Amino acid sequence: MGQAQAPAAPPVLQAGAHWRCVDLLSDLHLHSDDLDTFAAWRGHLQTTTADAVFLLGDVFEAWVGDDAIDTPGFSADCAQVLREASARRPLFFLHGNRDFLVGDVLARACGFTLMADPTVLALGTQRWLLTHGDALCLSDTDYLAFRAQVRSPEWQSDFLRRPLPEREALARQMREASAMHHDAAGYASDVDAAMARQWLDTADTAIMIHGHTHRPAQHDLGEGRRRIVLSDWDARATPARLQVLRLTASGEAQRLDLPA
Numbered sequence: 001m002g003q004a005q006a007p008a009a010p011p012v013l014q015a016g017a018h019w020r021c022v023d024l025l026s027d028l029h030l031h032s033d034d035l036d037t038f039a040a041w042r043g044h045l046q047t048t049t050a051d052a053v054f055l056l057g058d059v060f061e062a063w064v065g066d067d068a069i070d071t072p073g074f075s076a077d078c079a080q081v082l083r084e085a086s087a088r089r090p091l092f093f094l095h096g097n098r099d100f101l102v103g104d105v106l107a108r109a110c111g112f113t114l115m116a117d118p119t120v121l122a123l124g125t126q127r128w129l130l131t132h133g134d135a136l137c138l139s140d141t142d143y144l145a146f147r148a149q150v151r152s153p154e155w156q157s158d159f160l161r162r163p164l165p166e167r168e169a170l171a172r173q174m175r176e177a178s179a180m181h182h183d184a185a186g187y188a189s190d191v192d193a194a195m196a197r198q199w200l201d202t203a204d205t206a207i208m209i210h211g212h213t214h215r216p217a218q219h220d221l222g223e224g225r226r227r228i229v230l231s232d233w234d235a236r237a238t239p240a241r242l243q244v245l246r247l248t249a250s251g252e253a254q255r256l257d258l259p260a
Protein backbone atom coordinates (compact mmCIF):
# COMPACT_ATOMS: atom_id res chain seq x y z
CA MET A 1 0.00 0.00 0.00
CA GLY A 2 3.06 2.24 0.20
CA GLN A 3 2.43 3.84 -3.16
CA ALA A 4 -0.81 5.45 -2.01
CA GLN A 5 0.60 7.31 0.99
CA ALA A 6 0.25 11.06 1.01
CA PRO A 7 3.43 12.97 1.66
CA ALA A 8 3.89 13.76 5.35
CA ALA A 9 3.10 17.42 4.73
CA PRO A 10 1.84 18.45 1.30
CA PRO A 11 3.26 21.69 -0.10
CA VAL A 12 1.16 24.80 0.51
CA LEU A 13 0.44 27.20 -2.30
CA GLN A 14 -0.35 30.64 -0.91
CA ALA A 15 -2.87 32.51 -3.07
CA GLY A 16 -2.05 36.03 -4.18
CA ALA A 17 -3.20 38.62 -1.64
CA HIS A 18 -5.51 40.23 -4.21
CA TRP A 19 -7.11 36.98 -5.46
CA ARG A 20 -10.87 37.05 -5.07
CA CYS A 21 -11.67 33.78 -6.86
CA VAL A 22 -10.00 30.92 -8.73
CA ASP A 23 -11.27 28.35 -11.24
CA LEU A 24 -10.68 24.60 -10.96
CA LEU A 25 -11.08 22.29 -13.99
CA SER A 26 -10.20 18.66 -14.59
CA ASP A 27 -10.88 15.67 -16.79
CA LEU A 28 -11.40 17.50 -20.06
CA HIS A 29 -9.71 14.58 -21.83
CA LEU A 30 -8.90 16.86 -24.75
CA HIS A 31 -8.16 15.09 -28.01
CA SER A 32 -8.05 15.98 -31.67
CA ASP A 33 -11.36 14.25 -32.46
CA ASP A 34 -13.33 16.58 -30.17
CA LEU A 35 -12.66 20.16 -31.16
CA ASP A 36 -15.90 21.34 -29.52
CA THR A 37 -14.59 20.59 -26.03
CA PHE A 38 -11.23 22.09 -26.98
CA ALA A 39 -12.98 25.29 -28.15
CA ALA A 40 -15.02 25.51 -24.94
CA TRP A 41 -11.84 25.13 -22.87
CA ARG A 42 -9.99 27.76 -24.89
CA GLY A 43 -12.97 30.11 -24.69
CA HIS A 44 -13.19 29.80 -20.92
CA LEU A 45 -9.48 30.44 -20.42
CA GLN A 46 -9.82 33.55 -22.59
CA THR A 47 -12.86 34.97 -20.82
CA THR A 48 -12.83 33.85 -17.19
CA THR A 49 -12.74 36.59 -14.59
CA ALA A 50 -10.92 34.34 -12.09
CA ASP A 51 -7.61 35.54 -10.69
CA ALA A 52 -5.96 32.15 -11.30
CA VAL A 53 -6.82 28.86 -12.99
CA PHE A 54 -5.99 25.39 -11.66
CA LEU A 55 -6.00 22.41 -14.02
CA LEU A 56 -6.31 19.29 -11.85
CA GLY A 57 -5.32 16.55 -14.26
CA ASP A 58 -6.51 14.61 -17.28
CA VAL A 59 -6.72 17.84 -19.22
CA PHE A 60 -5.40 15.75 -22.10
CA GLU A 61 -6.64 12.33 -23.16
CA ALA A 62 -2.97 11.50 -23.67
CA TRP A 63 0.34 13.33 -23.36
CA VAL A 64 3.32 11.41 -24.68
CA GLY A 65 6.06 13.99 -24.14
CA ASP A 66 6.59 17.73 -24.25
CA ASP A 67 8.44 17.47 -27.57
CA ALA A 68 5.04 16.78 -29.17
CA ILE A 69 4.54 20.56 -29.33
CA ASP A 70 7.55 20.96 -31.65
CA THR A 71 5.50 19.82 -34.62
CA PRO A 72 2.27 21.53 -35.72
CA GLY A 73 -0.78 19.66 -34.51
CA PHE A 74 -3.20 19.25 -31.64
CA SER A 75 -0.58 19.21 -28.87
CA ALA A 76 0.96 22.41 -30.24
CA ASP A 77 -2.51 23.99 -30.39
CA CYS A 78 -3.11 23.06 -26.74
CA ALA A 79 0.28 24.53 -25.78
CA GLN A 80 -0.68 27.78 -27.48
CA VAL A 81 -3.89 27.95 -25.41
CA LEU A 82 -1.90 27.36 -22.22
CA ARG A 83 0.64 30.01 -23.21
CA GLU A 84 -2.05 32.62 -23.85
CA ALA A 85 -3.91 31.69 -20.65
CA SER A 86 -0.83 32.02 -18.45
CA ALA A 87 -0.06 35.40 -20.02
CA ARG A 88 -3.40 36.62 -18.63
CA ARG A 89 -3.31 35.14 -15.13
CA PRO A 90 -1.41 32.57 -13.06
CA LEU A 91 -2.00 29.05 -14.34
CA PHE A 92 -1.35 25.85 -12.38
CA PHE A 93 -1.29 22.25 -13.51
CA LEU A 94 -1.42 19.02 -11.52
CA HIS A 95 -0.93 15.64 -13.22
CA GLY A 96 -3.70 13.18 -13.97
CA ASN A 97 -3.28 9.55 -14.96
CA ARG A 98 -3.54 10.48 -18.66
CA ASP A 99 -1.21 13.47 -18.74
CA PHE A 100 1.39 12.53 -16.10
CA LEU A 101 4.12 13.14 -18.68
CA VAL A 102 3.45 16.86 -18.85
CA GLY A 103 6.87 18.11 -17.83
CA ASP A 104 9.04 21.08 -16.97
CA VAL A 105 9.72 21.76 -20.65
CA LEU A 106 6.03 22.38 -21.36
CA ALA A 107 5.59 24.31 -18.10
CA ARG A 108 8.44 26.66 -19.01
CA ALA A 109 7.38 26.97 -22.65
CA CYS A 110 3.81 27.85 -21.65
CA GLY A 111 4.44 29.75 -18.43
CA PHE A 112 2.40 27.61 -16.03
CA THR A 113 3.40 26.10 -12.68
CA LEU A 114 3.44 22.35 -12.13
CA MET A 115 2.02 21.44 -8.72
CA ALA A 116 2.69 18.38 -6.60
CA ASP A 117 -0.23 16.01 -6.03
CA PRO A 118 -1.60 16.75 -3.48
CA THR A 119 -1.10 20.46 -2.82
CA VAL A 120 -2.84 22.66 -0.27
CA LEU A 121 -4.25 25.88 -1.73
CA ALA A 122 -4.48 28.59 0.93
CA LEU A 123 -7.02 31.12 -0.35
CA GLY A 124 -8.48 33.71 1.99
CA THR A 125 -9.41 32.01 5.24
CA GLN A 126 -9.79 28.51 3.74
CA ARG A 127 -7.33 25.72 2.97
CA TRP A 128 -8.31 23.37 0.13
CA LEU A 129 -6.51 20.08 -0.56
CA LEU A 130 -6.17 19.70 -4.34
CA THR A 131 -5.50 16.32 -5.94
CA HIS A 132 -6.32 14.49 -9.14
CA GLY A 133 -7.75 11.62 -7.08
CA ASP A 134 -6.38 8.54 -8.82
CA ALA A 135 -3.94 7.74 -5.99
CA LEU A 136 -6.89 7.54 -3.59
CA CYS A 137 -8.75 4.83 -5.54
CA LEU A 138 -7.29 2.03 -3.43
CA SER A 139 -9.59 -0.75 -4.65
CA ASP A 140 -8.05 -0.55 -8.12
CA THR A 141 -4.86 -2.37 -7.19
CA ASP A 142 -3.94 -3.15 -10.82
CA TYR A 143 -4.06 0.54 -11.64
CA LEU A 144 -2.02 1.51 -8.55
CA ALA A 145 0.69 -0.96 -9.59
CA PHE A 146 0.67 0.53 -13.09
CA ARG A 147 0.80 4.03 -11.61
CA ALA A 148 3.83 3.21 -9.48
CA GLN A 149 5.56 1.86 -12.60
CA VAL A 150 4.87 4.77 -14.95
CA ARG A 151 5.64 7.43 -12.33
CA SER A 152 9.17 6.04 -11.85
CA PRO A 153 11.99 8.10 -13.42
CA GLU A 154 13.40 4.94 -15.04
CA TRP A 155 10.16 4.09 -16.86
CA GLN A 156 9.69 7.69 -17.95
CA SER A 157 13.20 8.18 -19.33
CA ASP A 158 12.94 4.88 -21.20
CA PHE A 159 9.55 5.86 -22.64
CA LEU A 160 10.61 9.39 -23.58
CA ARG A 161 13.66 8.08 -25.47
CA ARG A 162 11.40 6.31 -27.96
CA PRO A 163 10.34 8.00 -31.21
CA LEU A 164 7.13 10.04 -30.99
CA PRO A 165 4.99 7.75 -33.22
CA GLU A 166 6.01 4.75 -31.11
CA ARG A 167 5.06 6.60 -27.91
CA GLU A 168 1.69 7.49 -29.41
CA ALA A 169 1.05 3.85 -30.33
CA LEU A 170 2.08 2.69 -26.84
CA ALA A 171 -0.20 5.26 -25.20
CA ARG A 172 -3.10 4.02 -27.35
CA GLN A 173 -2.38 0.43 -26.27
CA MET A 174 -2.30 1.45 -22.61
CA ARG A 175 -5.64 3.24 -22.92
CA GLU A 176 -7.22 0.22 -24.58
CA ALA A 177 -5.85 -2.11 -21.90
CA SER A 178 -7.21 0.21 -19.22
CA ALA A 179 -10.67 0.27 -20.84
CA MET A 180 -10.69 -3.54 -21.06
CA HIS A 181 -9.66 -3.79 -17.41
CA HIS A 182 -12.52 -1.52 -16.36
CA ASP A 183 -15.02 -3.53 -18.44
CA ALA A 184 -13.75 -6.75 -16.88
CA ALA A 185 -13.86 -5.32 -13.37
CA GLY A 186 -17.44 -4.21 -14.01
CA TYR A 187 -17.11 -1.06 -11.95
CA ALA A 188 -15.17 2.13 -11.83
CA SER A 189 -13.27 2.42 -8.59
CA ASP A 190 -13.88 5.33 -6.24
CA VAL A 191 -11.94 7.30 -3.69
CA ASP A 192 -11.32 5.45 -0.44
CA ALA A 193 -13.00 7.46 2.32
CA ALA A 194 -10.58 6.43 5.08
CA MET A 195 -7.56 7.40 2.99
CA ALA A 196 -9.22 10.68 2.01
CA ARG A 197 -9.71 11.49 5.72
CA GLN A 198 -6.09 10.57 6.40
CA TRP A 199 -4.87 12.88 3.61
CA LEU A 200 -7.04 15.71 4.94
CA ASP A 201 -5.85 15.27 8.51
CA THR A 202 -2.20 15.08 7.45
CA ALA A 203 -2.61 18.27 5.44
CA ASP A 204 -4.54 19.98 8.26
CA THR A 205 -7.39 20.73 5.86
CA ALA A 206 -11.12 20.02 6.00
CA ILE A 207 -11.98 20.02 2.30
CA MET A 208 -10.53 17.98 -0.54
CA ILE A 209 -11.19 18.70 -4.21
CA HIS A 210 -10.47 16.13 -6.89
CA GLY A 211 -11.50 14.87 -10.30
CA HIS A 212 -10.70 11.53 -11.96
CA THR A 213 -13.88 9.61 -11.10
CA HIS A 214 -16.18 11.70 -13.34
CA ARG A 215 -18.81 11.58 -10.61
CA PRO A 216 -19.37 15.20 -9.54
CA ALA A 217 -20.71 15.28 -6.01
CA GLN A 218 -20.03 16.45 -2.51
CA HIS A 219 -19.35 13.81 0.12
CA ASP A 220 -19.48 14.26 3.89
CA LEU A 221 -16.40 12.66 5.46
CA GLY A 222 -17.42 13.40 9.04
CA GLU A 223 -16.19 15.88 11.64
CA GLY A 224 -16.68 18.78 9.25
CA ARG A 225 -14.59 17.19 6.52
CA ARG A 226 -15.79 17.16 2.90
CA ARG A 227 -14.77 15.80 -0.47
CA ILE A 228 -15.82 17.77 -3.56
CA VAL A 229 -15.65 15.94 -6.91
CA LEU A 230 -15.23 17.86 -10.17
CA SER A 231 -17.16 17.05 -13.34
CA ASP A 232 -15.50 15.80 -16.48
CA TRP A 233 -16.01 17.79 -19.70
CA ASP A 234 -17.82 16.82 -22.91
CA ALA A 235 -19.17 19.55 -25.19
CA ARG A 236 -20.99 16.98 -27.33
CA ALA A 237 -22.96 15.34 -24.53
CA THR A 238 -26.63 16.28 -24.02
CA PRO A 239 -26.64 18.37 -21.96
CA ALA A 240 -23.05 19.46 -22.47
CA ARG A 241 -20.74 18.96 -19.51
CA LEU A 242 -18.58 22.10 -19.29
CA GLN A 243 -18.28 22.73 -15.59
CA VAL A 244 -15.86 24.80 -13.57
CA LEU A 245 -15.61 24.87 -9.79
CA ARG A 246 -15.03 28.41 -8.60
CA LEU A 247 -13.53 28.99 -5.16
CA THR A 248 -13.86 32.39 -3.55
CA ALA A 249 -11.60 34.08 -1.03
CA SER A 250 -14.54 34.03 1.38
CA GLY A 251 -14.46 30.22 1.37
CA GLU A 252 -17.29 29.36 -1.01
CA ALA A 253 -17.24 26.71 -3.75
CA GLN A 254 -19.63 27.27 -6.66
CA ARG A 255 -20.23 25.11 -9.71
CA LEU A 256 -20.43 27.11 -12.95
CA ASP A 257 -21.98 25.42 -15.98
CA LEU A 258 -20.62 27.10 -19.10
CA PRO A 259 -22.88 27.54 -22.12
CA ALA A 260 -22.24 24.98 -24.86
Ligand SMILES: [Mn+2]
Pocket residue numbers: 057058096097098132134211212213
Ligand atom coordinates in the same frame (compact mmCIF):
# COMPACT_ATOMS: atom_id res chain seq x y z
MN1 LIG B 1 -8.04 10.51 -14.19
